[in-house]
Amino acid sequence: MVIRADIGVIGGSGLYSLLDNATEVEVTTPYGPPSDVITVGQIGSRSVAFLPRHGRDHRFAPHRIPYRANLWALRSLGVRQVLAPSAVGSLRPELGPGTLVIPDQLVDRTSGRAQTYYDTEGVVHVAFADPYCPTGRAAAVSTARSSGWDLADDGTLVVIEGPRFSTRAESRWFTANGWTIVGMTGFPESILARELALCYTSLSLVTDHDAGVEVGEGVSHEEVLSFFAANVTRMRSLVADVVTALPEERTCLCAHALDGLKLPFDLPE
Template sequence: MTGITADIGVIGGSGLYSLLDDASGIQQPTPYGHASDSITVGELAGRRVAFLPRHGRGHRLPPHRVNYRANLSALDALGVTQVIAVGAVGSLTPEIPAGSLVVPDQIVDRTSGRAQTFFDGPGAAHASFADPYCASGRAIALQTARTNGWEAVDGGTHVVIEGPRFSTRAESRWYAAQGWSVVGMTAHPEAVLARELGMCCTPLCLVTDLDAGAQSGEGVTHEEVLAAFASNLERLRHLLGDLVKALPEERDCDCAAMKAVIV
């Protein structure tokens, strides 16, 4: 143990490093290997916050190579009980245009081969995951966004694909036909691992593009996604500061009680 602690964790892109004041970078060992990168711990809005770049510095880890178990285990070891998960997503409908902020309430897992539980045996633990995200955190995020003049989309389904390729038009149209809202590559197993640890997980999904089946032209490019995310970075920073301040110091939700235990 390093002696450094935090109660709120932010998982997101490397452009968010400048969030924290009086920050220290630490390597937190875990039973699952190395986290994506060192964790920066510092002050934000009067709270102790740990920031972890999901893909590592320089975006070096593709989504299917992120060590999600190590990331969440490292945050847990630092004392984090509430996680804000920031991610870029594609919209599956023109009604949610680029630049929108979505706070989904559901996930569909279309990944394959990812380690998605801390419980590999012996013994079994079964996490309750009917509602993947913290209800209290979602409500606070929506209100905080509204106060910041950013009317976020309340709810919707985030379909998580394996990546690193983007969807075909046929896949994208199929996802949209199911009534799903946005598509991304990292929300699973991040959210379920947070649930197994009894953490609150609050999603902030920034729409960077219309997915292939929702637009004409040549389809989504990585450069387009990065540019759209960068153009909204300052707005996200302000929102995160206010959200960290608004999250309760004493949790009033059921997430801790849903921590998975071996039966």
């Protein structure tokens, strides 16, 4: 039996119980194995594939995650829409822990990460002015608002290399540039999704104020994990609700990202 899914969720281990009637699926890709075995199951009438971004045992640091394999594996299973819940730091005093940010822009401050599929057999330039799916964002904003989240319905996510957190000077510089939140995994996930003509929507949960915003010793790994774990049940409900709110037919620009471009190889169907 061929197992397929039309929506992918890339997130943490606390989201495993998201799916009903789940089946584990191993997928091979030209870019090596994904972060872990993919779990496919149901949310209502929708078939969903869940992939733990860092691996089940959190063995992949942000700069070591096999991003290309992850997105390729999801598309291989039929996924065309991706939700990406993650923990982020806030760069603004008014956006405290517990705020949900649905960013509409990003800034890449990573280095050395493989961020394209089209780097050896032929160059392909994919438009990326608006990095997130407008349809996915609209569904997420509407769902979060009706569920009573403290919500920021736009904003700029700056993605840093990690695994270290920002210095105070870096954090203050990010804020001075007008950026909203800071994380470590939102890129290259988003551009790789676009290069595969997938819809990609970030669900960014603020777990802390970044070092340049708060007074004290700065952000700790324990603090981030503890806050996200305390809110994982609520995040799991949000993801499930957004899944059911996503339209089955895609009419957004993401679906047409590769139209008119000559690809050097075939993408998985």
